[in-house]
Amino acid sequence: MSIKPLGDRVVIKRLEAEETTKSGILLTGAAKERPQEAEVVAIGPGAVVDGSRIPMEVKIGDKVLYSKYAGTEVKLDGEEYTILKQDDILAVVE
Amino acid sequence: MSIKPLGDRVVIKRLEAEETTKSGILLTGAAKERPQEAEVVAIGPGAVVDGSRIPMEVKIGDKVLYSKYAGTEVKLDGEEYTILKQDDILAVVE
Amino acid sequence: MSIKPLGDRVVIKRLEAEETTKSGILLTGAAKERPQEAEVVAIGPGAVVDGSRIPMEVKIGDKVLYSKYAGTEVKLDGEEYTILKQDDILAVVE
Amino acid sequence: MSIKPLGDRVVIKRLEAEETTKSGILLTGAAKERPQEAEVVAIGPGAVVDGSRIPMEVKIGDKVLYSKYAGTEVKLDGEEYTILKQDDILAVVE
Amino acid sequence: MSIKPLGDRVVIKRLEAEETTKSGILLTGAAKERPQEAEVVAIGPGAVVDGSRIPMEVKIGDKVLYSKYAGTEVKLDGEEYTILKQDDILAVVE
Amino acid sequence: MSIKPLGDRVVIKRLEAEETTKSGILLTGAAKERPQEAEVVAIGPGAVVDGSRIPMEVKIGDKVLYSKYAGTEVKLDGEEYTILKQDDILAVVE
Amino acid sequence: MSIKPLGDRVVIKRLEAEETTKSGILLTGAAKERPQEAEVVAIGPGAVVDGSRIPMEVKIGDKVLYSKYAGTEVKLDGEEYTILKQDDILAVVE
Numbered sequence: 001m002s003i004k005p006l007g008d009r010v011v012i013k014r015l016e017a018e019e020t021t022k023s024g025i026l027l028t029g030a031a032k033e034r035p036q037e038a039e040v041v042a043i044g045p046g047a048v049v050d051g052s053r054i055p056m057e058v059k060i061g062d063k064v065l066y067s068k069y070a071g072t073e074v075k076l077d078g079e080e081y082t083i084l085k086q087d088d089i090l091a092v093v094e
Numbered sequence: 095m096s097i098k099p100l101g102d103r104v105v106i107k108r109l110e111a112e113e114t115t116k117s118g119i120l121l122t123g124a125a126k127e128r129p130q131e132a133e134v135v136a137i138g139p140g141a142v143v144d145g146s147r148i149p150m151e152v153k154i155g156d157k158v159l160y161s162k163y164a165g166t167e168v169k170l171d172g173e174e175y176t177i178l179k180q181d182d183i184l185a186v187v188e
Numbered sequence: 189m190s191i192k193p194l195g196d197r198v199v200i201k202r203l204e205a206e207e208t209t210k211s212g213i214l215l216t217g218a219a220k221e222r223p224q225e226a227e228v229v230a231i232g233p234g235a236v237v238d239g240s241r242i243p244m245e246v247k248i249g250d251k252v253l254y255s256k257y258a259g260t261e262v263k264l265d266g267e268e269y270t271i272l273k274q275d276d277i278l279a280v281v282e
Numbered sequence: 283m284s285i286k287p288l289g290d291r292v293v294i295k296r297l298e299a300e301e302t303t304k305s306g307i308l309l310t311g312a313a314k315e316r317p318q319e320a321e322v323v324a325i326g327p328g329a330v331v332d333g334s335r336i337p338m339e340v341k342i343g344d345k346v347l348y349s350k351y352a353g354t355e356v357k358l359d360g361e362e363y364t365i366l367k368q369d370d371i372l373a374v375v376e
Numbered sequence: 377m378s379i380k381p382l383g384d385r386v387v388i389k390r391l392e393a394e395e396t397t398k399s400g401i402l403l404t405g406a407a408k409e410r411p412q413e414a415e416v417v418a419i420g421p422g423a424v425v426d427g428s429r430i431p432m433e434v435k436i437g438d439k440v441l442y443s444k445y446a447g448t449e450v451k452l453d454g455e456e457y458t459i460l461k462q463d464d465i466l467a468v469v470e
Numbered sequence: 471m472s473i474k475p476l477g478d479r480v481v482i483k484r485l486e487a488e489e490t491t492k493s494g495i496l497l498t499g500a501a502k503e504r505p506q507e508a509e510v511v512a513i514g515p516g517a518v519v520d521g522s523r524i525p526m527e528v529k530i531g532d533k534v535l536y537s538k539y540a541g542t543e544v545k546l547d548g549e550e551y552t553i554l555k556q557d558d559i560l561a562v563v564e
Numbered sequence: 565m566s567i568k569p570l571g572d573r574v575v576i577k578r579l580e581a582e583e584t585t586k587s588g589i590l591l592t593g594a595a596k597e598r599p600q601e602a603e604v605v606a607i608g609p610g611a612v613v614d615g616s617r618i619p620m621e622v623k624i625g626d627k628v629l630y631s632k633y634a635g636t637e638v639k640l641d642g643e644e645y646t647i648l649k650q651d652d653i654l655a656v657v658e
Contacts, residue, residue: 473655473658474655474658476656514655521614542599553599553655
């Protein structure tokens with residue numbers, strides 16, 4: 001992976017519907033908006049608050065839920081990724 | 095439970111009307127919006143402020159009141175959950 | 189009382205007009221909006237700022253003035269209560 | 283006086299035009315909005331910032347200038363008062 | 377002078393055009409808005425930030441430039457003054 | 471390079487499409503807005519927070535992704551540059 | 565120079581197009597808005613944050629780039645100056 005996000009940003013790769021079903025999360029085409037599942041592929045060093053760096057809560061390989069409207073999409077080596085702030089990640093799915 | 099929320103987020107499961115009646119909270123279909131009752135099923139590690147982590151005020155199993163417009167809904171293993179920030183929880187019902 | 193508010197929230201019970209008159213506060217139906225009088229029935233542990241908890245200024249039993257548009261109403265055991273932030277309370281009436 | 287304001291709030295009683303004229307402040311009915319003169323009748327304990335309480339700058343009996351649109355009016359024992367934040371007071375008139 | 381401003385507020389008296397010309401500042405009736413020149417007649421004790429009081433940068437007698445839309449006008453002993461926050465003063469003219 | 475940005479600002483030079491393709495980032499003319507790739511040519515000393523300067527995360531020569539709507543364009547010695555805040559940079563491409 | 569700006573304000577004098585060309589910055593009449601070049605003629609003592617004064621990053625004589633919509637214009641001894649906050653200065657041109 002050749003993208004190193006800044007601050008508390010995270011690079012994630014959206015998981016397809018099949019893989020989503022395996023973990024038990026159903027992302028149906030319902031009328032109500034639901035969060036997307038994705039895998040963390042790169043993390044920033046963490047935000048700096050009052051002179052000290054806050055460690056990141058997510059790590060590479062984590063499966064996470066995030067709002068599909070958060071972040072910025074980028075295409076690298078033909079694959080789609082999303083760069084977003086860690087605070088836009090709702091939860092880690094284990 | 096396989097969802098681990100980040101920061102000061104909480105995963106709650108809405109309690110049905112029957113269970114609500116037992117605890118004495120009436121959630122009638124009145125015109126005026128009233129908070130929903132729910133049970134906490136997972137909590138984050140707490141927010142980090144000025145370099146130290148603030149302990150969570152709610153714990154797993156707590157019955158809580160929250161605004162029904164707060165948070166994001168997610169379906170896990172066929173069950174509906176809501177992920178919201180602890181600050182969107184109004185009170186613990188004991 | 190079985191509601192424990194979070195943070196610096198307070199649960200209050202609105203005082204009726206008769207009781208209000210006894211304390212000398214007149215809450216007439218005037219055109220100009222006036223604050224409501226209520227009694228504090230439960231208080232949260234206080235907000236956490238910079239890692240230390242700020243003690244609450246109001247205590248259970250206090251008669252308080254608050255804006256009638258503040259907070260969220262909740263019905264418990266057939267009685268109406270309001271959950272609001274302590275900062276929405278204007279003053280204690282002694 | 284039986285109202286104890288919270289935080290950095292202040293209870294003031296508006297001074298009538300006659301008394302205002304004695305101190306030399308003219309509050310004419312001019313087109314341009316001018317601040318009102320009032321007397322402080324009760325003060326809160328002060329705001330809490332970073333865990334320490336900030337002492338109030340005004341004291342009971344002070345004559346103050348304030349914007350007539352600031353604060354909330356309340357009627358106590360037949361008299362009109364205004365509850366406002368100390369920061370809405372412009373100056374003390376000596 | 378009998379007005380004592382609170383916090384970091386300042387009481388200033390607008391300088392007339394003649395005096396303005398002496399110091400070399402031309403306040404013409406141009407289409408473009410220009411700051412006004414005034415003299416400081418009273419200063420507050422300074423704002424309190426994190427428990428310590430910030431000393432004022434201006435002192436009584438300073439000639440200052442300020443935006444003519446800032447602050448509140450007040451008439452005292454027949455003279456017009458403006459009460460404004462020190463941050464609304466752009467510069468001291470020496 | 472003769473521009474020294476202030477605070478946590480960064481001066482970057484946009485990379486052309488050819489160079490972009492070499493690093494594997496495809497910036498196609500798609501309907502969806504994608505970040506631009508650029509090279510850092512000058513960095514500020516870092517922002518000052520609570521009296522201490524935060525070191526910059528990017529360095530001169532870094533290839534970065536940034537939103538094409540961020541910052542201000544400036545022309546120097548016939549070349550186009552963009553001055554933007556480091557927080558508007560999404561990631562470093564390595 | 566007889567203007568002493570307050571806080572982190574700076575007084576600058578806009579450089580004319582001829583001088584601008586010498587330093588290599590072209591400020592053409594293009595459709596796209598570009599920053600202006602100016603020379604710093606006076607600086608404030610710096611902002612006070614958390615009780616300590618932050619040193620200024622620019623000094624008298626610096627050539628700077630700034631947005632032409634920032635700050636307030638003032639005429640002194642027949643010359644035009646602009647008073648603006650240091651944060652509205654994008655970069656120093658060396």
